[in-house]
Amino acid sequence: MKIIGMFWFYFLALGVSGYAIFAYGFFPLGSLVHPDMKVVYLAHQAGIYTHIFASAVALTLSPFQFTAGLRNRWPQVHRMIGRTYLGVGVALGGLSGLYMSVHAFGGPVAKIGFAGLALCWLFTGVCAFLAIRRGEVQEHRKWVVRNVSLTLAAVTLRIYLPSSMVAGIPFEVAYPVIAWLCWVPNLVVAELLFNKSGRGLLKLKQMRGLA
Template sequence: MEFVAYHAQLRPIAFYGHVVLAPVALALVPLQLWQGLREKRPQVHRLMGRAYGIAVLLSGASGLWLAVTTEAGPVAAFGFGLLAVLWLGTTITGIRLAMSGDRTAHRRWMIRSVALTLAAVTLRIQIPASMMLDIPFDTAYPAIAWLCWVPNLMVAELVLRWPRRSTVRLRAPA
């Protein structure tokens, strides 16, 4: 992707830190969300959680530096920069809650972290879609810097706030 390739030459540590470690975090997401693994092998969940946390922390810090130094303009810089800050913040909050033993709050914050991790997938859908729609790249990219993560986070918040139906089982009269 030539529109970000200049980062590889100007900021190779940040660039490669981001493009190598963000996919690690992304690959760990399905395993971390797998309820059976969490319940049957909590030690594996914790170990992979540590790997996810390290991947997000290093990739998020790298992503923040790339956002601050982007040549894509201030709208894209602010969109990607805020994504990086929120990704780091939600993940750090989730880690701290896990370490304090608050599993319920940990799960809620990690759902937010995962929604932000999935911005990478959303971005890779939106860029080709904007090209197929013949939207000029200079117009599309700053919008995508926001659209790749804001809707994901909104869906996560809706899921977290959606009222749960109680599962009451009725017994037949004796």
């Protein structure tokens, strides 16, 4: 199951980042999105290009942070990837995402949703960095999982959008909801994962104590 999960992690993260680079690097800006969003993109080209390509960096590098072989055999490479992920992908992607959220299509609900995503992405990134600087490896890993769950909002967004279209939900109705749906459940799953692993560790300690 772990191998299958990592396969899908790599496949979706690299697939969406590749799509973003292809769509925005080889086609006119905004040509593959809703017409109203195209107007916003054209009016804020620096912001959207920075966000797209910084986020693509974060998506591309995120699976490698969870590759145990790389982390254990080449820790320096792991650190270099982590610094690039946080310093380029999350920092630039989050700040540009926060800027673009002000101009997001979908009214106040969408604007606040995407702003919340950007702020949480930046906050969890800072917490992950500070934790490893203090030498708190376990806390660092927890914050990285939270952060990557938010990075994967780019993936879930591109799952929900076509799904809503297939379901016949008008774009104007679906998009503000997806602005929240693309990241809040991801973060909830990350927290549930910590709770489950914490309970398992507690049971293991109790069993060892009885033995």
